[in-house]
Amino acid sequence: MLAAVDHVQLxxxxGSEDALRTYYTAVLGMTEIPKPPVLAxxxxxxxxxxxxxxxxxxEAGFHPARKAHPGLRVTDIGAYAARLEERGAKVDWDDxxxxxxxxxxxxxVGNRLEFLEPMGTVAG
Structure with missing residues (x-):
């Protein structure tokens, strides 16, 4: 039986690792975790x-997907969007x-990411 999503692979x-590290850590606020040596x-x-x-x-011959994306739930979405914009990332709101x-x-590298927060949970 499925219990949870373990991870999403993009x-x-x-040669894009340095740019990805900067974006995912400095812009999104994530932490890099070590890959097992055989996978690294x-x-x-x-x-x-x-x-x-x-x-x-x-992926050799990489082309970003135009539609496929992970949906990432966030808290205080307005502040999170401001964080991304302050760090140079484009934010496209969708209602x-x-x-x-x-x-x-x-x-x-062009991977589409969705950030969402259910209404009624917005931080005050």
Whole structure:
């Protein structure tokens, strides 16, 4: 039986690890976690914030997905969006999901990321 999502894997082009590290740590506020040595040899990097893990794997011939994306639940979405914008990330608000505030952004290699917060949980 399924119990939880362990992690989400996103792809990235060869040589993009430094840009990914800067974005996922300095912009999103995640922590880089070590990959097991056998997997580290393949390149890429892993990040975590609380129970959320994002794994960035290197893919030759990489092209970012236009529609596919992880949906990341955040608290105090307005402040989080401001954090991203202050650090140079584009924030595109979308009001089409009933009961939620949400926006989209992209990492440095073009991976689409959705950030959302259910209405009624906004920090005061």
């Amino acid at each position: 792809a990235a082009p060869p 040899a393949r390149g890429g990097c892993w990040f975590q914030a609380g129970p959320v893990q994002l794994h960035l794997g290197i 089409e999901l009933p009961g939620h505030r949400r926006f989209y952004s992209e990492d440095p």
